[in-house]
Amino acid sequence: MLNGEKKMERPFRWAMVGGGRLGQVGYKHRIGALRDNTAYQLVAGAFDIEPARGKDFGINIGVDEERCYPDYKTMFTKEALRADGIEVVSIATPNGTHYEICKAALEAGLHVICEKPLFFTSEEGEEIKALAEEKGKIVGVTYGFSGNQMLLQMRAMIEQGLIGDIRVVDLEYTHGFNATDKSDKVSEAQKWRVDPKIAGPSFVLGDLSTHTYYMSQLIMPNMKISRLLCDRQSFISSRAPLEDNAFVLMQYENGAVGRLWTSSINAGCMDGHRIRIVGSKASLEWWDSKPGELRYEVQGEPIQTLIRAMPYLDDLCNADERLGALHQEGLSESWANIYLKIALAIDAKNRNDEETLKNLIYPDIDAGINGIRWIENCVRSAENGAAWVEFENKKSISI
Numbered sequence: 001m002l003n004g005e006k007k008m009e010r011p012f013r014w015a016m017v018g019g020g021r022l023g024q025v026g027y028k029h030r031i032g033a034l035r036d037n038t039a040y041q042l043v044a045g046a047f048d049i050e051p052a053r054g055k056d057f058g059i060n061i062g063v064d065e066e067r068c069y070p071d072y073k074t075m076f077t078k079e080a081l082r083a084d085g086i087e088v089v090s091i092a093t094p095n096g097t098h099y100e101i102c103k104a105a106l107e108a109g110l111h112v113i114c115e116k117p118l119f120f121t122s123e124e125g126e127e128i129k130a131l132a133e134e135k136g137k138i139v140g141v142t143y144g145f146s147g148n149q150m151l152l153q154m155r156a157m158i159e160q161g162l163i164g165d166i167r168v169v170d171l172e173y174t175h176g177f178n179a180t181d182k183s184d185k186v187s188e189a190q191k192w193r194v195d196p197k198i199a200g201p202s203f204v205l206g207d208l209s210t211h212t213y214y215m216s217q218l219i220m221p222n223m224k225i226s227r228l229l230c231d232r233q234s235f236i237s238s239r240a241p242l243e244d245n246a247f248v249l250m251q252y253e254n255g256a257v258g259r260l261w262t263s264s265i266n267a268g269c270m271d272g273h274r275i276r277i278v279g280s281k282a283s284l285e286w287w288d289s290k291p292g293e294l295r296y297e298v299q300g301e302p303i304q305t306l307i308r309a310m311p312y313l314d315d316l317c318n319a320d321e322r323l324g325a326l327h328q329e330g331l332s333e334s335w336a337n338i339y340l341k342i343a344l345a346i347d348a349k350n351r352n353d354e355e356t357l358k359n360l361i362y363p364d365i366d367a368g369i370n371g372i373r374w375i376e377n378c379v380r381s382a383e384n385g386a387a388w389v390e391f392e393n394k395k396s397i398s399i
Contacts, residue, residue, distance in 0.1 A: 001318065001319075001321045001322070001324070002036070002319075002320065002321065002322045002337075002340070003322075004035075004036050004037070004038060005038065006038035006039075007038065007039070007340070007343075007344060007347075008038070008039070008343065008344070008347040009347075011037065011038055011039055011040050011041040012039065012040050012041070012087045012088045012111075012343060012346060013041055013043045013044075013084060013085065013086045013087045013088070014033060014040040014041060014042050014043065014086065014087070014088045014089070014090070015042070015043065015044040015045050015046075015075060015079070015086040015088070015089045015090070016029065016030075016042070016045040016046075016047060016089070016090045016092060017045070017046050017047075017072040017075070017089060017090070017091050017092065017093055017101055018046075018047065018048075018091065018092040018093035018094075018097075019045075019047060019090070019092035020047035020048035020053065020054050020057045020058075021047075021048065021053060021057045022048070022053075022188055022189070023092060023189065024189045025092050025115065025142075025144075026047070026092050028142075028144060028331070028332075028335050029090050029092050029113075029142065029335070029339075030042065030061070031332045031335060031336070032142075032144075032147075032332065032334075032335025032336045032338060032339040033090070033336075033339045035332065035333070035335075035336030035339070035340075036336060036339075036340055039339065039340050039343040040088065040339065040343060042061070042062070042063060043063065043064070043067060043084070043086060044063060044064075044067040044068070044069065044075060044079055044086050045058050045063055045067070045068060045069070045075070046068075046069040046070065046071050046072045046074070046075045047068070051069075051070035051071070054068060054069075054070070055068040055070075067079075072089075072101055072104065072105075073104065076089075076104060076105065076108040076110070077108075079108075080108055080109070086110065087110065087111060087346075088110060088111040088112070088113065088343075088346060089105050089110050089111075089112060089113070090112075090113040090114070090142075091105070091112065091113070091114040091115060092115055093115070094192045094193075094198045094199070095115075095117060095119075095120070095192075095198060095199050095200050095206070096120070096192075096197060096198040096199070096200065098114055098115065098118060098119055099119045099120070099124045099128070102114055102118075102119075102128055102139065103127075103128060103131065106128070106131050106132055106135050106137055106139075107131070107135075109135065109137070110137065111137045111138045111139075111140075111346045111349070112132075112137065112138070112139045112140070113139075113140045113141075113142060113339070113342055114139065114140070114141055114142070114368070115141075115142055116141050116142060116143055116206075116210050116211070116214075116368065116371060117200065117202075117206040117207075117210050117368075117371055117372055117375060118141055118365075118368035118369065118371065118372055119368075119372060120200045120201065120372075121372065121376070122369055122372045122373045122376060122393070124372075125365070125368060125369035125372050126369065128365065129365045129366070129369065132365060136349060137349065138342065138345045138346045138349050138364070138365075139364065139365040139368070140338075140342035140345065140362060140363060140364060140365075141214075141363040141364070141365070141367055141368040141371070142335070142338060142363070143210070143211050143214045143215070143338070143363045143367070143371075144211070144331065144334060144335050144338065145211050145215060145273065145288060145331070145334055146211070146214060146215050146218055146334070146338060146363055147320065147333065147334035147335060147336065147337030147338040147341075148286075148288075148291045148333075148334045148337075149308060149317045149318070149319075149320040149321060149337065150286055150291065150292065150293070150294045150306070150308055150317065151215055151218055151219055151275075151286065152218075152314070152316045152317045152320065152361070153294055153306065153308075153313050153314055153316070153317035154219045154275075154277065154284050154286060154294065155218065155219050155220075155221070155316065156314035156316045156317060157284060157296075157314070158219065158220060158277065158279075158284075162281070162282060163277065163278075163279030163280075163281050163282040163283060163284060164279040164280030164281030164282065165254070165256075165279060165280045166220060166223060166252075166254065166256045166277060166278070166279050167255075167256050167257070167278050167279060167280060168256065168257055168258065168276075168277075168278035169216060169220070169223070169250065169252070169256060169257070169258030169259075169276075169277055169278075170258070170259055170274075170275075170276040170277075170278070171209070171212045171213070171216055171258065171259070171260040171261075171274075171275055171276075172212070172260070172261045172262070172272050172273065172274045172275075173208040173209050173211060173212045173260075173261075173262050173272065173273045173274075174208075174261060174262060174263040174264070174266035174269055174272035174273075175208075175263075175264055175266060175269050175270065175271065175272060176264070176265065176266045176267040176268050176269045176270075177264060178190070178236070178244055178264035178265055179264075179265045179266075179267040180236070181236045181238055181239075184236070184238065184239070193207055194238075194239045194242050194244075196241065196242060199242060200375075201242075201375065201376070201379045202232075202242060202243060202375050202378070202379060203239060203242035203243055203244055203264070204243055204244055204245065204246060204262045204263060204264050205230075205232065205243060205246055205248075205262060205375050205378050205379070206375050207264075208262045208263075208264065209246070209248070209260055209262035210371040210374065210375065211273075212260065212262070212273065212275065213260070213371060213374050214363060214367055214370075214371055215275060216258075216275060217367070217370065218361070218363075219275070219277065220277065223252050223253075223254065223256065224252060224253045224391075225250050225251070225252055225253075225258075225374075225377075225391045226251050226252060226253045226390070226391055227250075227251050227388055227389060227390045227391055228248055228249060228250045228251070228377055228378065228381060228388070228389065228391060229248070229249040229381050229386055229387065229388045229389070230246060230247070230248045230249075230377075230378035230379070230381040230382045230386065231246065231247045231248075231382065231386035232245065232246035232247075232378070232382045232386075233245045233246070235265050236265070243382070244263065244264050244265045245262070245263040245264075245265055246260075246261075246262050246263070246378070246382070247259065247260070247261055248260040248261075248262075248378055271287075271288055271289045273287070273288035273289075274286070274287045274288070275287075281298065281299060282296065282297055282298040282299060283295075283296075283297045284296055284297075285297070291308075291329065291330060291331075291334070292307060292308035292309075292328060292329055293305050293306065293307060293308070294306040294308075307325065308321065308325075308329065309321050309323070309324050309325040310325055320337045322336070322337075338362060338363065341360055341361070341362035342362055344356070344360060344362075345357060345360050345362060345364070348360070373391075373392070373393055376392075377389060377391050377392060380392075
């Protein structure tokens with residue numbers, strides 16, 4: 001169980017690029033990083049594309065005025081001159097900026113925590129991976145839901161053979177907040193998400209379902225896709241060629257099949273984030289609306305609901321427990337778990353502790369690249385008339 005005690009010598013000096021007053025994800029990053037005040041200390045930031053607004057915001061969240069910078073380049077340059085300069089930076093900016101900021105951060109000798117999808121192409125991902133290895137730095141990806149510990153319970157139960165051989169993978173991440181084009185016109189955070197130059201080759205595939213795809217890989221690390229079919233739609237025509245709805249069929253190397261539905265036009269839906277894994281003996285189902293519960297259905301037996309923080313759960317799951325049974329956890333704890341594990345990875349990297357790095361389960365650079373490749377293959381299938389395509393590991397989609 002986690003109780004906030006320090007797991008490393010001191011907190012890392014941490015900064016943010018983006019995540020300011022008008023951003024949708026900045027606060028999630030901060031509550032995740034600062035939940036355990038023994039892991040990170042926010043000391044600097046380039047919080048906004050508008051310098052004055054970014055500076056005002058930084059001061060209002062307690063950052064020293066002199067360390068509220070007009071842009072990330074200035075911040076990296078000036079912080080490098082300080083004895084107490086930043087060591088880690090989070091990138092909470094639109095997709096199209098991730099690559100250049102991440103590259104600049106690594107070249108400045110910083111560890112990086114970046115929003116998803118990581119970059120536009122897997123080639124960019126491989127380039128950044130090579131640079132991170134050269135510099136001896138960690139690149140983590142904020143798949144924000146993946147810190148829910150019941151996902152690790154699913155992983156443990158599958159590894160122990162409790163559901164048998166996996167046959168069906170059923171994934172869904174949908175909501176209805178973009179059922180009309182109103183948000184595209186009034187929300188700055190939404191406008192760039194439907195602009196291919198900024199968002200990349202997809203909308204909901206990248207913005208929503210990369211979360212769920214990564215979570216499925218976290219749960220089933222040995223399940224590899226052999227081929228897939230993607231059918232995507234732009235029900236709001238002004239979003240074309242980017243999709244606001246998509247269906248993906250997947251075939252796995254072990255013979256299992258999968259489907260994924262992702263959508264932002266599921267009118268009336270507040271939370272359609274669900275994962276169901278069907279095995280030859282039993283099934284497991286997790287739903288984001290009830291993140292502390294796991295439905296366990298054994299063929300021929302009464303349905304069971306497993307509850308987080310209970311002693312009957314696997315140690316892999318309970319190691320990330322924070323509040324104890326009877327007290328509800330949620331998305332903030334999930335983000336905190338991710339940020340803490342990335343901090344542990346950074347600490348291990350700094351100490352050349354490869355054994356700890358090998359055993360840590362967190363969204364690393366490989367997870368980010370795998371997410372890019374999944375998007376690339378989905379787009380390739382959709383652009384070929386929703387055709388089945390072999391899952392390629394090196395294919396890129398140019399914009």
